Amino acid sequence: MTTRSGAARPSPGPTAPPTPTPPPPTPAPPSAPASRLPGLDALRAVALGLGIVLHTLAPFLPGTTWFxxxxxxxxxxxxxxxVIHLFRMVLFMMLAGYFGRLVLTRRGAAAYARDRTTRILVPLFVFSPLVLMSIIGIEELARRLxxxxxxLPPLPTGIPFWLFRDPAHLWxxxxxxxxxxxxxxxxxxxxACAGRERAARWADRAGAALVLPGGVALAALPYLVALLLQGTARYGVVQPSHLDVMASTLTCYAGAFVVGWLLHARPDALSRLVASWPAHLGAALLLTPLFVLLKDTGPIGVTAPVGALAGWAWCYGLVGLFLRALSGxxxxxxxxxxxSYWVYIAHLPxxxxxxxxxxxxxxxxxxxLLAAWALCVPLLLVSYDLLxxxxxxxxxxxxxxxEPVLLRRRRRARGRTAADGATGVRPVHPR
Structure with missing residues (x-):
């Protein structure tokens, strides 16, 4: 059978069965929050980096014995x-609480405990003796210079348990x-007492209260109690010099950790902090000069509330700012x-x-200071990349x-060289 144009028309074959209508697509489940939040990752690195700034400023403080x-x-x-002591470690502990609950809800309490043991407790007991011995060597170098x-006083003899008594900057x-x-x-x-669902509802409500207008004052309460317990607010919360349990330190940083934990329990908490970061940073910029004026001569009953509010205003404001600026x-x-973790561990010697x-x-x-940073930070980053x-x-x-970045660049360079050799194309170098 042909058409008018003379082309053969295909003969009709057997009738194909009708194609079944696909079922309507089921709605995708809501995506879980990302395990990596670039803004909070960067902020955690900043908190650790400010610790390096503190340690390089220490030799220039009044009353130093080195310089x-x-x-x-x-x-x-x-x-x-x-000023750095006002908020740095409180911010770090708050972020640890936020990411801690994130990991626990995804992997369970047992896996979370194993992860913290591996990445926190074991490094503490591995690196603390090394850091302490390096500090003793540095003090001897300073004495000779x-x-x-x-x-220097002689070191204790016998079983060196003293190596594990002072965590130095790993406190x-x-x-x-x-x-x-x-x-x-x-x-x-x-x-166990209230049930998992009721406990989750309580955490959600507490997280909602923390991001209400003025909720920063609620977050600052443990910090305020810690400053009142220790009786001074000049350099924030006093850090432990040994493996001891200090009431003021534990109160402040456990409170900061719980704040981060509860912020994770409230789904819209971070978005609220993003919306309110200008107000929080504005409050921090107003309260911080007042704290600087009061820190040496002001009564603790005035200095402590100002310092606690200023510190937490910095925390809330920086979280919102970094989440907004580094969302991608x-x-x-x-x-x-x-x-940042390795750089902080290794930087002090x-x-x-x-x-x-x-x-x-x-x-x-x-x-x-600038020369020390320019020399040491690149060396620390190279040691991280290679080692x-x-x-x-x-x-x-x-x-x-x-994959180390330096190794990746070397491989790319070798790949480009191999490709140029395979095509017979040589790179043109300017004379």
Whole structure:
């Protein structure tokens, strides 16, 4: 059979069975919140990075024994140290609480406890003795550079349990261990007594109260109690110098951890902080100068409320600002967030030696600080990339291994060279 154009018309074949109508698509379940929040990751890295700033400022503070305090720079270093202490560790503990509940709700309490043991408790007991021994060596170097004829006191003899008594700048890991145990025990009791659903409703309501207008004052209450307990607010909450349990330290940082925990329990808490960050940062900028004026001479009954409110206003404002500014994330931000834990653990011996050597130059203190940062931070990042990121140490500290950036760039360069050789194309170099 042909058509008018002469083309053959295909003969009709057997009738195909009708195609079944597909069922209507079922709505996708609501997506769970992302396990990585770029803004909070970056903020956690900033909190750890500010610790490096504090330790490099310490030699310039009034009354230091390492350097001769500069009469102009020492007061500025004291003010900067006081302001950073206002919010840095409170912010870090709040973020630890937020991410802690996130991990627990996804993996369960047992997996969460194992993860914290591996990444917090074990590093504390592995790195603390190494840091303490390096500090003893640095003190000996400082003594010799000063020309001090008196030797350092002899070290204790016998079984070196004293190596584990002083966590040095890793004291926050010891406090985190205390907080983890306390929170898990209290949570288990509440769930056993009230039930899981009722406990979740209570946490949701408490999280909602924390982000109401003025809720920052509720978050600041444990901080206020801690400052009143210790009787001073000059450098924030006093850190433990040994593996002890301090009432003021545990009150403040357990309270901050619980605030972060409850903020995670409230789905819209972060969006509310994003909307209110200008008000919170504005309050921080108003209260902080008042705290600086009062910290040395003001009564604790006035200084403590001002300091606690200023510290938590910084926390709320920075969380909202970073979530808004870094909502999309970036590879560089994630890299710095991943490296921050190792960089903080390893920084103290390197920065201390660099500053002791730079002190002999006679440069202005500000130039010595900038030179120490410019020298040490790149070296610490390179050590992370080569020794930690792609090794078992990276899996231990960060939970997983990542490909080192330097190795990735080398592979890409080799790939481009191989491709150029295969195509016979040579790169053109300017003469």
């Amino acid at each position: 001769t305090p500069d009469p102009v720079f020492a007061p500025a270093a004291d003010v900067a140290t006081s 000063r020309g001090d004829p008196d030797p 926050f890991l010891w406090v985190l261990v205390q907080v983890f145990v306390l929170v898990l025990v209290v949570r288990a009791v509440v769930v 994330g970036s590879p560089r931000v994630r890299y710095l967030a991943d490296s 390197l920065t201390a030696v660099a500053q002791l050597l730079l002190a002999r130059t006679g440069w202005w203190p500000s130039l010595q 930690v990121r792609g090794t078992w140490v990276g899996a231990w500290l960060n939970g997983r291994r990542h």
